[in-house]
Amino acid sequence: MADRRKYVIPGDVVTSGPFRPEQNVMLEGNNIIATAVGISEIYEDSVKVIPLTGKYIPKIDDLVIGKVISHTSLSWELDVNSCYVGFLPAQDVFGRDFSTHVDELSSKLKTGDLVAARIANFDRTRDPLITISDRDLGKIDEGILVKISPSKVPRLIGKKGSMIQMIEMATNAAVTIGQNGWVVVSCDTAEGLSKAKKAIEMVNEKAHIANLTDQIKDMLEVKDES
Amino acid sequence: MASVSVIDELKKAQILELLEQGKRIDGRALDEPREIKIEINAIPKANGSARVHLGDTDVLCGVKIQPDRPFPDVGDKGMFMCTAELLPLSHPTVETGPPRDDVIELARVVDRGIRESHMVDVSQLVIEKDKSVVGVFADVVAIDYDGNYFDACSYAATAALLTSKTPTWEMVDDQPTVVEGGEKQLPTSTIPVSVTMGKIGNHIVVDPNGDEWASMDCRVTITTDSDGHIVALQKGGSDGFTQDEINECGDLSIKVGAKIREQLKLAQQESQ
Amino acid sequence: MGGRDATMVLLDENGIRCDGRKIDEPRKIMIKAGGLKNADGSAYIEFGDNKILVGVYGPRDVHPKHMSNTDTGILRVRYHMEPFSVDERKRPAPSRREIEISKVIKEALEPAVMLEKFPRTAVDVFIEVLQADGGTRCAALTAASVALADAGIPMRDMVAAIASGKVADTIILDVNNEEDQAGQADMPIGYMPSLKKITLLQLDGVLTPEEYKECVDVGVKGCEVVYELQKKALKDKYFGNRSD
Numbered sequence: 001m002a003d004r005r006k007y008v009i010p011g012d013v014v015t016s017g018p019f020r021p022e023q024n025v026m027l028e029g030n031n032i033i034a035t036a037v038g039i040s041e042i043y044e045d046s047v048k049v050i051p052l053t054g055k056y057i058p059k060i061d062d063l064v065i066g067k068v069i070s071h072t073s074l075s076w077e078l079d080v081n082s083c084y085v086g087f088l089p090a091q092d093v094f095g096r097d098f099s100t101h102v103d104e105l106s107s108k109l110k111t112g113d114l115v116a117a118r119i120a121n122f123d124r125t126r127d128p129l130i131t132i133s134d135r136d137l138g139k140i141d142e143g144i145l146v147k148i149s150p151s152k153v154p155r156l157i158g159k160k161g162s163m164i165q166m167i168e169m170a171t172n173a174a175v176t177i178g179q180n181g182w183v184v185v186s187c188d189t190a191e192g193l194s195k196a197k198k199a200i201e202m203v204n205e206k207a208h209i210a211n212l213t214d215q216i217k218d219m220l221e222v223k224d225e226s
Numbered sequence: 227m228a229s230v231s232v233i234d235e236l237k238k239a240q241i242l243e244l245l246e247q248g249k250r251i252d253g254r255a256l257d258e259p260r261e262i263k264i265e266i267n268a269i270p271k272a273n274g275s276a277r278v279h280l281g282d283t284d285v286l287c288g289v290k291i292q293p294d295r296p297f298p299d300v301g302d303k304g305m306f307m308c309t310a311e312l313l314p315l316s317h318p319t320v321e322t323g324p325p326r327d328d329v330i331e332l333a334r335v336v337d338r339g340i341r342e343s344h345m346v347d348v349s350q351l352v353i354e355k356d357k358s359v360v361g362v363f364a365d366v367v368a369i370d371y372d373g374n375y376f377d378a379c380s381y382a383a384t385a386a387l388l389t390s391k392t393p394t395w396e397m398v399d400d401q402p403t404v405v406e407g408g409e410k411q412l413p414t415s416t417i418p419v420s421v422t423m424g425k426i427g428n429h430i431v432v433d434p435n436g437d438e439w440a441s442m443d444c445r446v447t448i449t450t451d452s453d454g455h456i457v458a459l460q461k462g463g464s465d466g467f468t469q470d471e472i473n474e475c476g477d478l479s480i481k482v483g484a485k486i487r488e489q490l491k492l493a494q495q496e497s498q
Numbered sequence: 499m500g501g502r503d504a505t506m507v508l509l510d511e512n513g514i515r516c517d518g519r520k521i522d523e524p525r526k527i528m529i530k531a532g533g534l535k536n537a538d539g540s541a542y543i544e545f546g547d548n549k550i551l552v553g554v555y556g557p558r559d560v561h562p563k564h565m566s567n568t569d570t571g572i573l574r575v576r577y578h579m580e581p582f583s584v585d586e587r588k589r590p591a592p593s594r595r596e597i598e599i600s601k602v603i604k605e606a607l608e609p610a611v612m613l614e615k616f617p618r619t620a621v622d623v624f625i626e627v628l629q630a631d632g633g634t635r636c637a638a639l640t641a642a643s644v645a646l647a648d649a650g651i652p653m654r655d656m657v658a659a660i661a662s663g664k665v666a667d668t669i670i671l672d673v674n675n676e677e678d679q680a681g682q683a684d685m686p687i688g689y690m691p692s693l694k695k696i697t698l699l700q701l702d703g704v705l706t707p708e709e710y711k712e713c714v715d716v717g718v719k720g721c722e723v724v725y726e727l728q729k730k731a732l733k734d735k736y737f738g739n740r741s742d
Contacts, residue, residue: 007737009729010610010647011655011692026612026654033692035612035652037736052736054650055538055557069232079232083557083571083619112235124617125568145234208738269629271547272582282535286628288582311590314576315553315624317536322576365581365590367626369551370535 004042008034014047015040022048038151052208056082056150056180058119058128063137065145065178066130068113071105078115078130081150081180086130088117093132114140114184116176143174143186146197148204150181155207156200163203163213170220171196195220231319233440241441245429251437252281257478259421259433262381262486264493266389274390274412276493278382281435282372284316287364287382291392291412293353293402294361304351305361308337310368310379317371335460336366336379336420339449342457343418346387350413353395358402360395362387362412373439376447376460380420385490388414389497411498417490418457419483420449423475425467430474432482446472448479452487456480506680509666516676524660524672524720529641529731531648537624539649541731543641546674547631550638552645556621557613565620571613572620575604577638579627599635600625606639606659606688606698612652621651632675633661639688639698644728648735657697658725659688662717664703669712671720683709687717691725 008014012034014025021027024036025047034040036051056064058080066078066086078086094103109115116137121129132138148156156177157164168175173187173196183200187193199216206212241251250256260281269275274289294305310333314320325333340346351360364387366379394408424434424442434442444463451457456476461467467475508516515521525546534540537553544550560566577600581588603625613621623645625638636659643657663673664683673684683703689696696718705713 007733009656009732010653011690013692024652028654028693033654035654036650037647037732051650053539053648067232067234083559083616085559110235112232112238114234114236124615140236143236144240145236208736269549269582271585271629271631275582284534286580288580288628290582290587292587309581309590313553313578313624313626314622315534315537315540315551315555315626318555318558361587363581363587365587367580369626370537372535 006040007038008040008049009037010035014049015042018045020046022046024049024051050151052151053149054151056080058082058084058086058122059179060119060122062119062179063177064117064119064180065140065176065182065184066115066117068109068111068115070111071109073100073105076105076109078117080117080128080130081147081182082128084127086117087127088130088132092130109139114145116140116178116184140176140184143184144193144197146183146185146200148181148183148200150179152204152207153177153179153181155212156183156203158213163216166213166217167196167199167220170217171199175200231440233437237437238441241438242427245426245431250431252435256429257432257482259377259482259486260435262489264381264385264489266385266493266497273392274386276382276385276389278378278385280374280378280381280433282370283368283374283378283436284370285366285368285375285378285382287366287379287386289386289390289412290363290365291390292361292363293358293395296352296356296359301356301359302352303348304359306341306346306348306351307361308340308364308366308383309333310336310366310375312368312371312375316368331460331462332375332379335376335447335458336383338460339380339418339420339447339458340364340383340387343416343449343451345384345414345416345418347413347415353402354397357400358395358397360392362390362392371436373434373436374422376422377420377433380418380449381486381490384418385493387412388417388490388494416452417487417494418449418451419486419490420447420458421479421482421486422447423478425463425465425471430471430478432478446475448475450480450483454480454484506676508677508681509668509670515665515670517674519672521668521670522716524723525674527724527727529644529727531644531731531735537645537649539645539647539651541641541644541648543637543644545633545637545640546672547629548627548634548637549629550634550641551626551628552638552641553624553626554621554642554645554649554651555624556649556651557616557619558622560618560620566618569614569617571616571618573604573608573611573613573623574620575600575607575623575625575642577603577625577627577635579630579634583627583630599638602698602700603635603639603642606657607642607646609695609697610643610653610655610657610690611646612654615652621646621649632673632678633686635698636660636686636688640724640728644731647732655690655692656725656728657688657690658721658728659686659698660717660720660724661686662713662720664705664709664713669709669716671716683713685713685717687714687721689718689721691722
């Protein structure tokens with residue numbers, strides 16, 4: 001581990017001195033203290049901790065996978081693996097001419113449906129506002145949902161997308177990664193689907209291991225005996 | 227279980243599609259239960275205990291055996307009670323407070339399966355007729371959920387009772403008093419085994435896991451005893467079984483139950 | 499639940515306690531972070547013969563809505579003992595003792611958790627005592643702290659806990675069940691080791707002003723020992739075999 005990175009738990013002193021406390025740290029006197037289990041990083045003038053656990057905290061423009069858990073006549077409620085429930089207004093799907101007399105929400109999305117969505121707006125005073133009105137967003141019609149810890153998403157993507165591309169190319173699967181840790185995998189073959197799922201689960205379990213990329217590469221190259 | 231959270235539609239469709247091909251989402255055969263792990267004596271200070279893992283479903287039973295007053299009018303019988311509780315840490319939808327109807331059903335079904343098998347002979351649990359009897363309490367708590375609490379709780383209670391040790395009491399100055407050196411195995415006469423089957427579409431699956439439980443239309447729990455007799459049965463869920471399906475379930479409960487009984491027997495032998 | 503046994507020797511002439519320990523020696527402690535599949539965070543502790551499991555959910559929506567706070571998340575704690583956890587079977591319904599302990603543990607954790615960042619939510623801490631042997635509230639608080647960190651709840655510090663006490667006119671560390679029943683004082687203490695604040699403190703017994711200060715001091719030092727095990731539990735789960 002490089003000098004400027006350390007494993008920390010809540011209460012650990014990361015460093016002291018004139019640093020700006022960023023995510024998951026706080027200033028106590030002259031000390032910068034970690035407030036999460038994770039890896040601390042000290043920059044020139046700021047300090048933060050990358051958490052290794054915890055729910056997804058919505059960020060505007062994040063791509064997420066959501067699951068419809070209920071709806072009223074005006075909106076859907078989505079589970080986005082966060083502390084807050086996502087809010088998808090009917091106008092986002094039906095357009096500005098939406099009318100409760102004419103348009104029935106469950107004709108487009110019903111309870112249990114999965115969607116690829118974006119966080120349109122979020123602040124702590126209200127639930128995250130969701131949109132599915134872009135071209136690459138909307139109801140997911142095929143594939144399986146694999147859940148990983150949101151903190152492992154960067155590892156699953158890899159440097160410049162290298163990890164996920166390796167998995168997709170080796171299995172022929174299409175993978176949509178939600179920043180909220182929910183991942184949709186679809187594939188023409190059952191074998192490819194199963195291998196892709198296994199690779200994603202391996203990243204989730206072994207993210208801290210140094211030669212993870214090699215281990216996954218080896219697993220992907222094994223031909224099924226069946 | 228009414229407290230199941232929303233299952234995603236893609237997974238439900240996948241479960242049904244696989245069943246049409248004779249396969250299950252976790253690779254099991256339709257009549258195959260998950261691996262059962264039984265840890266005896268998980269709570270050494272109790273008279274008996276067992277922690278059971280049925281896949282990722284995790285339950286714990288502790289047995290307490292202590293003197294008690296008999297029920298009025300039933301002075302020649304001891305007491306046997308089996309309870310089941312879902313701990314709020316087992317699933318995000320479990321609430322604290324008075325139990326909901328599905329949890330009460332679970333507790334009563336688990337109790338009935340053991341009681342109707344006459345596994346514990348309450349007429350042998352009398353210290354002094356009409357005055358003092360022995361109470362055997364099997365309390366099951368659910369710790370983690372992945373479908374089929376009925377069977378997990380039943381196996382935990384059965385395993386705990388099979389391996390329980392009880393003191394012997396005698397009346398001294400009108401008080402039940404422990405007899406030194408009188409500890410013995412709790413006498414049990416049979417090994418009840420419950421098998422729960424779920425109906426998804428037109429398919430019957432044994433020991434539904436969490437995803438299958440959320441996808442099924444209805445379920446039935448059937449308990450058999452060591453003689454292969456059916457001693458208790460409960461159908462649940464909002465749909466119905468055909469007569470042929472119910473008969474098939476009866477046969478499955480005997481066949482699958484027999485194999486699980488061997489595992490419980492092994493746990494009993496290892497504890498002695 | 500057992501009376502005072504006048505014949506039990508709580509401290510012999512060699513300074514050895516009824517279970518073979520020295521006066522400043524805690525019981526064997528084992529803490530594991532994680533373990534439950536559905537809970538957002540969890541921990542398991544064995545503290546002597548105490549066996550306690552903690553599950554944490556949250557931050558999550560509050561129901562009923564009127565219980566939520568628009569400015570900050572709320573912490574809810576439920577300390578519960580299984581019927582088979584104690585000598586005489588306990589009825590499942592919450593007792594007054596469990597309700598009081600739930601409150602005391604909640605107030606010991608509140609200074610540590612940072613819920614201002616999660617308005618309108620709740621963090622639920624569910625403590626289940628599977629087997630009890632004196633000092634359950636301290637073991638429970640210790641495990642709850644680990645479970646909260648495991649769940650990723652932002653915290654200023656961990657909270658570690660242990661009970662100090664007095665038997666045979668001597669201050670001891672980590673009071674067991676017999677010492678609690680037949681001894682002279684029992685002082686559960688919960689402590690934040692980095693911020694150096696005592697967030698749980700109760701006393702049952704009779705202490706002189708000097709004994710009181712010594713008892714607190716012994717307890718705080720004991721908490722620091724417990725804290726090292728909390729750290730180890732989280733390190734083992736999250737940092738593998740790597741240290742730093």
